[in-house]
Amino acid sequence: MSSDDNVKRSADAAVSGGPLAGGHHGDVLALPELESFRDPETKGAKAHYDDADIYRDEKGFNDHTLRPMFFTTKKYFAFTLVLGAIMAQGFVAFLNQTYWGLGMAGLHEPVYWGAYIATFVFWVGLSHSGTIVSSILRLTGANWRRPILRAAEAMTAFSLLVAALFPLIHVGRLWRAYYMVPLPSQRMLWPNFKSPLMWDFCAINVYLTGSMTFLYIGLLPDLAVARDRAIAMGNWRRHYLKVLALGWRGSHREWSVYNKCSLFLAVIILLIAPSVHTIVSWDFAMTMTPGWHTTIFGPYFVVGAIYSGVSAVVTLMIVLRVLFNLGDVIRKFHIDALGKLLLVISIIWSYFYFCEFITTWYSHKPEEWEIFEWQAHRFPYHLWVMLGGSCLTIFCLSWRRFRACMPCMFALTLLVNCGMYIERYMIVVPILSRRDNPFMWTDYYPSLTELSIIVASFAYFIFLYAIFIKLFPIVTMADVKEGVVVSGDVRLGKHAVRVQVKE
Amino acid sequence: MRILKGSIKVKSFNYKEDNDYSWSMIIDLDRCNGCGACVIGCQAENNVATVGEEEVGKKRNMHWLRIERYIEGEYPHVKVRFLPMMCQHCAQAPCESVCPVYATYHNPEGLNVQVYNRCIGTRFCGNNCPYSVRYFNWFDSSFPEPVNNQLNPDVSVRERGVMEKCSMCMQRIRRGKDTAKDEGREVVDGDIQPACAQTCPTGAITFGNINDHESKVYKMAHSGRAISLFEEKGTHPAVKYLKGGTNDVIG
Numbered sequence: 001m002s003s004d005d006n007v008k009r010s011a012d013a014a015v016s017g018g019p020l021a022g023g024h025h026g027d028v029l030a031l032p033e034l035e036s037f038r039d040p041e042t043k044g045a046k047a048h049y050d051d052a053d054i055y056r057d058e059k060g061f062n063d064h065t066l067r068p069m070f071f072t073t074k075k076y077f078a079f080t081l082v083l084g085a086i087m088a089q090g091f092v093a094f095l096n097q098t099y100w101g102l103g104m105a106g107l108h109e110p111v112y113w114g115a116y117i118a119t120f121v122f123w124v125g126l127s128h129s130g131t132i133v134s135s136i137l138r139l140t141g142a143n144w145r146r147p148i149l150r151a152a153e154a155m156t157a158f159s160l161l162v163a164a165l166f167p168l169i170h171v172g173r174l175w176r177a178y179y180m181v182p183l184p185s186q187r188m189l190w191p192n193f194k195s196p197l198m199w200d201f202c203a204i205n206v207y208l209t210g211s212m213t214f215l216y217i218g219l220l221p222d223l224a225v226a227r228d229r230a231i232a233m234g235n236w237r238r239h240y241l242k243v244l245a246l247g248w249r250g251s252h253r254e255w256s257v258y259n260k261c262s263l264f265l266a267v268i269i270l271l272i273a274p275s276v277h278t279i280v281s282w283d284f285a286m287t288m289t290p291g292w293h294t295t296i297f298g299p300y301f302v303v304g305a306i307y308s309g310v311s312a313v314v315t316l317m318i319v320l321r322v323l324f325n326l327g328d329v330i331r332k333f334h335i336d337a338l339g340k341l342l343l344v345i346s347i348i349w350s351y352f353y354f355c356e357f358i359t360t361w362y363s364h365k366p367e368e369w370e371i372f373e374w375q376a377h378r379f380p381y382h383l384w385v386m387l388g389g390s391c392l393t394i395f396c397l398s399w400r401r402f403r404a405c406m407p408c409m410f411a412l413t414l415l416v417n418c419g420m421y422i423e424r425y426m427i428v429v430p431i432l433s434r435r436d437n438p439f440m441w442t443d444y445y446p447s448l449t450e451l452s453i454i455v456a457s458f459a460y461f462i463f464l465y466a467i468f469i470k471l472f473p474i475v476t477m478a479d480v481k482e483g484v485v486v487s488g489d490v491r492l493g494k495h496a497v498r499v500q501v502k503e
Numbered sequence: 504m505r506i507l508k509g510s511i512k513v514k515s516f517n518y519k520e521d522n523d524y525s526w527s528m529i530i531d532l533d534r535c536n537g538c539g540a541c542v543i544g545c546q547a548e549n550n551v552a553t554v555g556e557e558e559v560g561k562k563r564n565m566h567w568l569r570i571e572r573y574i575e576g577e578y579p580h581v582k583v584r585f586l587p588m589m590c591q592h593c594a595q596a597p598c599e600s601v602c603p604v605y606a607t608y609h610n611p612e613g614l615n616v617q618v619y620n621r622c623i624g625t626r627f628c629g630n631n632c633p634y635s636v637r638y639f640n641w642f643d644s645s646f647p648e649p650v651n652n653q654l655n656p657d658v659s660v661r662e663r664g665v666m667e668k669c670s671m672c673m674q675r676i677r678r679g680k681d682t683a684k685d686e687g688r689e690v691v692d693g694d695i696q697p698a699c700a701q702t703c704p705t706g707a708i709t710f711g712n713i714n715d716h717e718s719k720v721y722k723m724a725h726s727g728r729a730i731s732l733f734e735e736k737g738t739h740p741a742v743k744y745l746k747g748g749t750n751d752v753i754g
Contacts, residue, residue: 100642101643103563107626107639109562110629170625172626173623173663173665179604179623180604191604192604197601197603288631435633435635437571437633437634437635439571439573
């Protein structure tokens with residue numbers, strides 16, 4: 001899995017000389033900003049996929065980007081087996097909890113919501129990166145977006161799938177959870193549309209449908225490439241690829257419909273996504289619980305979601321680069337660009353922290369200040385990771401050399417997501433421990449059942465992603481190729497300028 | 504029916520205009536000595552689960568009615584105050600609007616009602632209750648051999664995963680109303696007594712119809728000592744407390 005050196009190359013790749021054979025560079029000028037972000041080990045060795053290479057050697061490019069899909073190492077199976085084991089123990093814990101009752105979790109009065117809901121918010125937040133980033137980048141025509149779109153969109157879909165499990169794990173009577181669905185009933189019983197949980201239920205469903213559609217529509221041209229490849233290879237994947245590719249032939253009409261459709265979906269998703277996390281925040285903000293009941297929660301949650309989401313995209317890109325040898329498609333340049341985006345978001349995020357703390361500190365309303373004191377007293381280290389992590393992000397990402405250092409970026413983005421998980425925990429748990437009624441003040445510790453299920457949820461996410469990589473093309477091949485077609489170098493006097501046809 | 508009569512009335516917080524009955528409970532804090540008999544009375548009447556020592560240690564006791572103790576002052580000059588706390592049956596109940604499945608709603612007689620069969624256990628209501636008086640069935644309740652014979656047949660035993668709380672002894676209200684109807688009269692003071700009021704040795708708890716201006720609760724609620732808990736929350740509870748603290752020995 002880590003390296004495909006020992007993996008047999010496909011027949012057609014061998015004929016075309018393979019992607020890494022080099023010698024295709026020709027006289028096209030290598031762009032300086034791309035050049036400077038090349039891997040040091042391959043710098044100048046023409047071992048890169050530059051845009052021009054893709055144009056010249058499309059087949060080789062397809063080979064290279066479809067390699068993670070068609071070739072699987074033993075390490076991959078071992079890895080998924082480990083993931084499966086982690087998921088299995090979480091599933092056992094879940095069955096145990098369903099059988100005996102929610103007392104298996106560490107919850108008690110008045111901390112009725114605990115780690116499950118914090119994890120739910122975390123996963124929903126994580127899902128906000130992919131589609132939002134992808135649709136913003138699509139709409140603004142940012143050219144560097146092209147290779148990362150698929151990976152980011154898939155992240156949205158899968159983290160949302162994981163998130164959608166948590167309300168089900170959390171409810172007391174799972175077998176009656178369908179009461180949330182507005183089914184026609186003879187007794188004229190409907191769900192309560194006044195409840196923020198009902199809005200949440202609808203929002204998550206809409207977002208799940210939307211992001212799945214977005215992912216699928218974006219997949220279509222690449223599915224066709226993979227389908228043709230699978231048929232030529234006689235690979236078993238042809239069976240589902242034939243169906244899913246919807247008979248895509250790449251005709252002019254198909255492309256024009258495809259482009260219109262992705263633009264339309266990008267706009268729709270851009271409208272849906274912030275509303276989803278606003279509604280998730282309203283699960284808290286609409287209550288009259290001190291600490292939850294604030295107007296800032298809507299934008300606060302949305303920005304936090306994008307913050308954790310973009311960090312997760314960076315983490316994932318670095319993992320993909322290393323594990324699937326995609327370093328020449330997902331270049332350091334992309335990580336750098338994402339790092340800049342993350343820098344902007346982390347500044348906005350820290351501003352929200354500032355706003356929240358300064359208003360509470362200044363007004364010193366006893367019921368709200370009690371919560372802050374309790375947080376500082378009970379969770380000092382959590383607060384350090386949460387607040388310090390946010391400041392550290394701004395500091396680190398300001399340095400170009402830091403953004404170019406892959407291990408540094410990997411560590412930082414993981415730290416950001418640790419901080420964001422803690423942030424969600426700090427929103428749910430300490431506030432409930434210090435409710436209005438001082439007689440009921442308590443502390444809360446997650447139980448082993450909760451921890452098992454939460455760890456399993458992470459394994460489940462990685463598992464879904466790993467399966468996806470093996471079943472579908474992970475690099476947005478069509479978009480990358482389109483980027484080559486619509487852009488070119490024009491000589492202006494001594495200099496060559498990269499120009500791009502606007503979509 | 505009112506629309507047919509040609510007059511549309513805005514519902515008041517306690518539905519005074521719309522219904523004959525609006526149940527209310529008055530608790531005299533000067534009379535409460537914190538003996539806890541009401542807690543046991545409530546538990547026996549309403550089939551409230553006994554969860555055991557370990558679970559109580561985890562704050563999972565199910566007492567629909569609890570005595571809150573507040574201790575004032577330093578050692579030699581200590582005053583202990585007791586506050587019997589149960590569902591306040593708020594007219595503007597925060598728990599009702601947030602339930603996604605209508606498992607809790609306001610009935611026309613001013614009571615906040617929990618429908619166990621409808622509840623799916625999201626526990627949102629518990630989070631939005633400022634009094635923290637809603638209880639969750641973390642496990643199936645068990646009533647070992649001799650205890651199962653004392654279960655009240657008028658009250659259902661709740662399943663695991665369901666919220667529950669004080670119902671102001673709904674079954675007794677229903678019985679009182681039925682008896683009064685059979686006798687062709689309105690319910691008057693003394694017809695209905697919730698288990699806690701019946702058990703209280705000092706008579707600190709009074710229950711009645713606050714729409715009836717001759718009733719004890721109406722008079723007590725207008726005595727000038729009456730307060731609501733967390734009044735600033737704007738929940739308009741049907742349970743009112745008569746201020747204590749004038750007596751230095753027991754608050």
